Amino acid sequence: MYIGVDIGTSLTKAVAFDADGREAGTEAVSTRLLHPAPGRVEQDADEVFASVGTVVGRLTARLSGPVRLLALTGQGDGLWLLDDQGRPTRPALSWMDGRAAGLIRRWEAAGVPDEVFRATGNxxxxxxxxxxLAWLDAEEPEELDRAATAGYCKDMVFQRLTGVRATDPSDASLPFGGGPDGYSSAALRATGLEHRAGLLAPVHDGPPAAPLSTAGAELVGLPAGTPVTSGPFDLPACARGSGVRRPGDGMVIIGTTLACQVAREKAQTTGEPSGMSLATGGGAYLRAMPAMVGTAGLDWALRTTGHGIGDLEGLLAESPPGxxxxxxxxxxxxxxxxAPFVDPFARGEISGLSLHHGPADVVRALCEGIAYAAxxxxxxxxxxxDLVLCGGGSRSPLWVEVFSGVMGVPVTLEAGAQVGARGAVLAGLAAVGEPVDEQAxxxxxxxxxxxPEPVRLYEEGYRRYRAHLEAVRPLWAGDGAR
Known part of the structure; x- marks a missing residue:
């Protein structure tokens, strides 16, 4: 058996796979998002770490065979400040945190994002x-002074399970251009963070691998010495777990956010700065456009109209395409x-409403808007x-029909539910030198x-969506978002 652990934003999952890649068991536990002030989103890193022990312990207790690998993946971005033992020195700053919105605007005026994009593709x-990091360096430098590492979620767990301080190329890509050669000095210089470079963990040429320590073994209930790997983070892990390896093929993860990715042969550093170029090892990349829209918006629409997720299919059936x-x-x-543009003050808008419309129209309009964004x-x-769909949103047949109609092409639906955990295991097996049939x-x-008819209708809807977006972007203001 092999176990993949996916440490998400609000849910930690452990999934067991047999030698043929079949899911043999799953455990999950929720973790909290903290909102200490408007626009700020944090997590208790100790709670997140403990959640890994909970799900792996529960899962291993009911497995019949030995576990030969524990492979980690998880949320990317954000900032996890750790001491030299990998323990948190303050609550983790989530990738959803907005405290640096004003800083981004100042950087935009100074051309910093363009410099970083030209250097790294991010x-x-x-x-x-x-x-x-730059916000803390300016506003709370003492927080950085007492930390040994400014790292990522999965790497925090890896260090506490193995004692090894390291990261993989995918996480290190964001935004400092990690890979076998380390970090981009141009990106560090452009963001004014050269003097904080020592906080960044060493970059491995693939997922770091190390034996489970005695302390780690006590947490997860596996024998000390069990191989543990860290990476890639959740976006490229899902791509690998879905079989997206051929340049030009892509996927959409319909999750809390809308993660769109396309396999590429090199980093994209030309054109309008947008998205991410994620190193996946061996000189390959993913061009990722991780939009901030997704099922979190759907939850809002359902809640606002007095419905729950169980009502989604009925609401989509009640309102026609368009x-x-x-x-x-x-x-x-x-x-x-x-993604595919950067604006920290982007906001949603509803148009076309009248007294003749109801909750189903609002919910469908949001589902279609998310598909247009994809x-x-x-x-x-x-x-x-080829295009693959996965994530929680892909479990809705009618929403899948919307995505397929908007894209105008057939879409493949990922057969397994836990593609991120599967991708972490596949990457981990490669890292420890164990052969596996990835295609199978x-x-x-x-x-x-x-x-055909919805495709025609959605083609017009997409043109309207793009025109609406371009018309409203100059009107977004930052005062209400600070």
Missing amino acids: TLFPGAPAAL ARGVHMLPYLAPSGER RHCLEAAGLDG WTRAPRTAAPA
Whole structure:
């Protein structure tokens, strides 16, 4: 058995896989998001670490065979300040945190994001490590002075399980251009963080691997010495777990946010700065457009209209494609948007409403708006091959029909539920030198094809979406988001 652990923003999952890649068991536990002040989102790192012990312990207690690998993945970005033992020195700053929005605007005026993008292929947004590091360096430098590492979620867990301080190329990419050669001095210089470079963990040429320590073994209930790997983080882990390896192929994770990715042969450092170029080892990259829209916005729409997630299919069936003329820009995240454009003050808008419309039209309009955002992201990322859908939103057949219609092509539906954990295991097996048939592990036979009429309607809807977006962007102001 192999166990993959996916340490998400609000849920930690442990998944067991057998030698053929079949899911043999899953455990999950929720973790909290803390909101100490408007626009600020934090997490208790000790609580997150303990959640890993809980899910792995519960899972291993009911497995019949020995566990040969513990592979970690998890949320990216944010800032996890740690001491020399990997223990937190303060609450972790989430990738959803918006305290650095004003700093991003000042950087934009000075051309900093463009410099970073030209050096690394990555853009800056309020929840990016560089923005949070620079904000703390200016506002609370003592927090950085007493930390040994400014790291990432999965790497915090890895260090406490193994004693090894390290990160992988995918996390190190954001935004400092990590990889076999380390960090980009140009990106550090542009963000004014050269003097804090010592806080960044060493970069391995793939997922770091180390034996489980005695203390780590006590937490997770596995034998000391069990191989542990760290990475890639959740976006590239999902791509690997879905079989997205051929340049031009892409995927959309319909989760809390809308993670759109396309496999590429090199980092994208030209054109308008947007998205991420994630190193995945061996000189390969993913062009990622992780929009801040997603199921968090759907939850808001359902809650606001007095419904729950169990009502989604009925609401989508009640309102026809096009939502009876209701349209929505789905930018509801407090920290704005980061793909396929960056604006920390991006906000949502509903148009076309009348007394004849009801909750179903609003919910469908948001679902269609999120699908339009996915198409916008995938076009910017260079999709020209096959497309895979996964994540919680892909469990809704009618929402999948919306995505397929908006894209105008058949979409493959990931057969397994836990693609991030699977991708972490596949990467981990490669890191420890254990051969595996990745094609067999990632085979996804289900597809959904669009009907011609919705494709025509959504093509017009997408043109309207893009025009609406361009019209409203100059009107977004920052005063209400600070």
